[in-house]
Amino acid sequence: MEANQRTLAASLLSSARQSRREERDRTLSDTVYEQILAxxxxxEIPVGGKLPTEIELSEGFGVSRPILRQALKQLKIDGVIVSTQGSGSYVQKQPDRAVLTFAPIGSIADIQRTFEFRMAIEGEAAMLAAERRSIEQLALLRQSLDELERCVQQGELGVDADEKFHAIVCSSSDNHYFVSVRTSMHANIITGLNLTRNLSLSKSTERLRLVQAEHEAIYAAIERQDAEAARNAMRAHIDNARKRVFVGG
Incomplete structure (x- = not known):
């Protein structure tokens, strides 16, 4: 019995150490990612410009090459850099300069993860909302869209109205776990919404209209109870928001 307990304790300790190492590596990778992105x-590194070699970058940032590669991998996923075999990594897109104003270094990596998580969670919530929403919930969605439209017309930020729309979609899924998960990451979501809507306000009216049209597509699919269309519209909307931040345009 004592031997089993010692084995279990050793296993738990090993797992805890592994988790701490992974968390440390993730934090280091995030820091490098954000600094290169900046x-x-x-x-400083223009579109078409070549990044320093992995050896130069890892030495410059004081991290191992595996940690550096995690940062470069995320930049590739973002569409910011592209790598050519035997040639190196080049800047493909320049995210909007306002990103550094509305999302200071230290939060950018978490905003990226929030978009990814929201795509998965809210896409499924929208699908269920289309199947289960009530007449009353549909009316609440329409009200939040109308408030968003007012914000667009008057040049207001509209973060609260945007957040309300997405929250109602989740509650319309008739599954409280979607609501609970969203509530637990509310601060991260608001940070992302502040960023995306501030960026949209700094662009043309067409940008605001495009974002509003994406919300309307989600509403229309839920209204006609087309579950797959609602899921796809929500996922496309959140992914487009991510692209508008990290890919630019």
């Missing part, structure tokens, strides 16, 4: 956003 250089690209500021124009």
């Amino acid at each position: 250089k690209i956003v500021s124009g």
Whole structure:
């Protein structure tokens, strides 16, 4: 019995150490990711410009090459850099400079993960909302869309109205776990919404209209109870928001 307890304790300790190592590596990778992104956003490394070699970058940032590669991998996923075999990594897109104004270094990596998580969670919530929503919930969605439209027309930020729309979609799924998960990450979501809507306000009216049209597509699919269309519309909307931040345009 004592031997089994010692084995279990050793296993738990090993798992805890592994988790701490993974968390430390993730934090280091996030820091490198954000610092490279800042250089690209500021124009220090221009579009078409080549990044320093992995050896130079890892030495410059004081991290191992595996940690550096995690950061470069995320930049590739974002569409910011592209790598060519035997040639190196090049800047493909320059995210909007306003990113560094509305999302200071230290939060950018978490905003990226929030978009990814929201795509998965809210896409499924929208699908269920289309199947289960009540007449009253549909009316609440329409009200939140009308408030968003007012914000667009008057040039207001509209973060609260945007958040309310997405929250109602989740509650319309008739599954409280979607609501609970969203509530637990409310601060991260608001940070992302502040960023995306501030960026939209700094662009043309067409940008605001495009974002509003995406909300309307989600509503229309839920209204006609087309579950797959609602899921696809929600996922496309959140992914487009991510692209507008990290890919630019």
